Amino acid sequence: MHIRFPATDGFELAGTLYGNPETARAAVLIAPAMGVPQSYYTEFARWLAGLGHVVLSFDYRGIAASRPQAHARSLRGFEADIHTWAEKDAAGALHWLRTQVSPERPLHWVGHSLGGQIFGLLPNRHLVDRAVTVASGSGYWRENAPKLKRMVWWMWYVLVPVTLPLAGYFPGRRLKKVGDLPHGVMAQWRRWCLSPQYMMGEGGPTLQQRYAELRTPILSLSFTDDEFMSQRNIESLHGFYANAPKSMKRIAPSDVGMKRLGHFGFFRPQCEPSLWIEIDHWLRPSPLT
Template sequence: MSQFEAMNITCKDGYRLSARFYAAQTKQHEHPVLICPATGITKQFYNSFANWLSEQGYDVLVFDFRGIGDSLHGPLSKSTASIVQWGQLDIPAAIDTLLQKTSAAQVILLGHSAGGQLLGIVPNYEKVAKVVAVSGSTGHVKGLKGRTKILAPLMFKGIFPIARYTLGYGPTHAIGMGENLPKDVAREWAQFCSKPGYVMNAIGKTVHTDFHHEIQAPITALWSSDDEIATRANVKDLLRLYPNASTAMIELKPTEYGHKGIGHMLMFKKSHQNLWPVIKQQLAV
């Protein structure tokens, strides 16, 4: 049975995020785990995995980024949330909340897709002992594969710009890509993936403090060979942004674990729970 404590996280600018805390059933690890979600994915998606991780002796916190799920306050079309705010305000507040809750000195940041791509703009990055980036990459459009390579340019250059003015948000739910997105999240997603380096494309524009070179916490990227977004090229593109960190790449092949596919999203699903020990192994600091 899933057991968690519903919590609120208050960010530096006063914005309130919705979160869940899963207390370790028998605490065995010094560092708690902060799960940072993928773009448009809510905290509920990680419930089974977070509960399992608490059974393995970890304190776990998972939250909704501003503008997503229970962290959306008011109409989506009125949301001013952005990916930059996720990195500069939401993740730092979540780190501090988890440390205060557990009295730990540092957290392990377990980021899914975008959740593992933003540490370079997180001001309290020194409170992160290690990063495990699941399906973590820059998502650069030229590095995409399969159906996504065709869909992404259409979404970024056509659907998002039009929907910004007609709907007031990015309509991703209808095409099976999570919750609909605040318009500035959609705009930045398109901007960041249009060139190599993801959030580096905002440095000097909307981001004026860059910590990528200061980060020395080890970073491990886990991705699947059938992932159309986190391809080998795009995973390498992410890890190169941290020249002073120890980095590692681990590619999972679905057939080796008895699956037809893993892709970008399935690593946290209960149907793929035989992959969870692989993730857990990488959490060791």
């Protein structure tokens, strides 16, 4: 069911609700990767709903169905940064799911890439019972996977500094990179990716403390053939969640009978019998393993 709901500042966001709230045993919020529309997670969300979860996916403001008609052709002048996406959009989605759909059942978080990075930024993260991060790591470019490292120098030091002031946003659709992103999002992401401490380089001790205070159990799923995130990227990010109980699983495609997983492959239907079940097991009430 396609829905509209407010971010915490009232901005209208687009989402899709899967499953039956009246019979669901738990609720799950899917937080997308950078520039990835919620539609990418449709099959995974339907699968979770079929197992008895009620699932909400959504688009951050400026992305896909949450892109205002007035900015259909260009995001020039559209104001948002990653903190906006986390503290207003994702927090608004979490609040709506808790208050309007599942006020008493367990509430879980599944974050893909950026969606796993921003969990600690949410002011209402305490609402989440369990979290899953998929291919989520620090974006510090010198720790990126070798294939990406060869490209990101050009992106961060040439392409983005040139295109942002010229276009007023990042015209990723035309450049065939990431997708269109608001100026503030791309500018902040660049600052983070150039810092060895990633987001902590900008956020400092205050942000470090926010992440360290989080106690939500986290399952991290990462992949040996991820073309973006190295093992060091994965470890760096989850080090920010210093005091959260963590189960870290690094998976090679051959471990699950597949030729390729990469940064995006987990959410393809072929992963249902071998990998999706990992998340269902994690979200079921059971002792931590």
